[in-house]
Amino acid sequence: MSSTSTPAGIPGSVVAFDPAAATIAIVTYNRSRLLTGLLESITRMDPKPGHVVIVDNASVDDTTEVVESFRERLGSELVYRRLETNTGGSGGFSEGMRVAYELGSTWMWLMDDDVEVLPDGLARMGAWAPRFKSIQGRRYDYDGSEFYWQYRVAEPLGIPIPFAPAGFDESGYKEMNSGCFEGMFIHRDIVQQIGLPDPRFFIYWDDQLYGWLASRKTTSVIVNEFVLRRTREIKQWDMGIRHMNASSNAYRYYIMRNRGHMKNYYRSVGVYNPILFGAGTALTFGKELIRLLAVERTVRGTSNLFRGIRDGHKIARDSSWRPMPPLGATPAGSQPAL
Template identity: 80%
Template sequence: MTGAAFDPSAASIVVVTFNRSGLLRRLLTSIAAMDPKPGRVVIIDNASSDDTTEVVDSVRAEIGTEIVYRKLETNTGGSGGFSEGMRTAYELGSEWIWLMDDDVEVLPDGLARMGAWAPRFKSIQGRRYDYDGSAFYWQYRIAERMGIPIPFAPAGFDETGFKRMNSGCFEGMFIHRSIVQQIGLPDPRFFIYWDDQVYGWLASRKTMSVVVEDFVLRRTREIKQWDMGVRHMNASSNAYRYYIMRNRAYIKQYYRHHGVYNPVVFGLGTTMTFVKEIIRLLFVERTARGTSNLFRGLRDGGRIGRDRTWRPMSPLEA
């Protein structure tokens, strides 16, 4: 089944940034070199204290497309930034919304490659090169009842050039406005972590979501990693450790709402997440300090999980 031909001018790139003006400049420079370009670029600045505003102003004339810049009063995290960016792009009438962080650059034909899949699918994830030029492996499938990624889902593609996914990543999610309308905006309550997985999962319940074989982005920030052969495990931070565990409660609430929550199976997923973070501490960051943030996240998540007044994000008006 195919839809209407893809119109690049009806697409918006949404970028969330925070105190990384150098990386943002590099991303915007790559957008200026794109062919075709999107109709607009929406930049959500999470209350940066560096020269982000000046960087945006300096590229307006050269980027070759409209820039919509929003500087928030407080740092709302990646979750809040993408929620505001999605809202802005949606209200501006964008048919396609392409989400990305500030630490990537777009390949010159990236939008054309994504657009080639647009007549067939409405939730699409392209591939990325890692900082060193290798293919970045992304866990595109989740074990639904456990609410965790499947670590070694097949990386290869067959002759179709795509694989079905039931997750999402805001570093490259390409989504149609009709799906956004049905599932609402990304949930800002996550602040960081698990937000894009849940959003991609919600999208996959409304449409056939796919990851495609085309490379469209390149990461521009080096992250400390543990090379496990099949894949890498990245370094983290105390903030990430806290939200990784706390936000399990938000997944739990979404699962309850959609009738897929199984306390035993989901609890196993939470336990495996905790163990994974301990392994990350010991083998990537070479320390045992930071476990207190995992326990704080579990404690605060417990309160969220017991809140029977909790409601998911609402669908949007047409």
């Protein structure tokens, strides 16, 4: 594990990060056991964030009772939002960031319910706050191994680069042009400029797209700091130097459908190339076929890919489509009524 000392290039006398100005935003859905583990890990954090926002996607288990059981012992102010319907991870993170932003948070740390925070995780992320405004930390996988995340996107294709170098040099960071809501640490200035995460995605591509938008406004980095540990085991195909995870019919559908939203975002910022982006869509389709055959060992599920392509075309042709708007400026640290 890397040192918690001040990162290279930042004067040691600079003190710009206030943990109380940070908010952890968690999205959960019917996984109260996993959520319990995450909240327990937050009780052990030092320092702790000023707020913990929990967005519940209309769970039908005992999530509400679990959340309330932590209210007095969490050590941070807890804000609980139970939605009336399941809005998916995209809708949940959009709402979580909205609440955190309106709380006046300077930094927003997003995470799913299937991770735990390492005790000094916030300190490690905060050490980089004086230098960058879009930061991704590292994670341990379920088995304790180092989790590899695809931090670079081939922009013209709109797909991640699976073999971007995993190692770090003495700087302790690498520039990225992507994002992951399992650990995204982002400054309110960037959120104000690019708006909230787009809930229309429901699941998939939303965090990569959001991180890409952030990287167009600021230098985004992944840092050599282990701050999270995954707590849910996922079926994988071991490819030697990389793994391919199992998926689901819902994921297969949204992987292809949401290419329509991505195409529209690319158009909105003037970088859309129909040939190259189409090639990225074809590669995505091929990857999902391989996932079905190699990881799940079935051909059932291909219909969801084709449904996604069909509905993605409808989204891309929608003349009323607009990107998420920038947010109105409110002072950091303000506490409007929610």
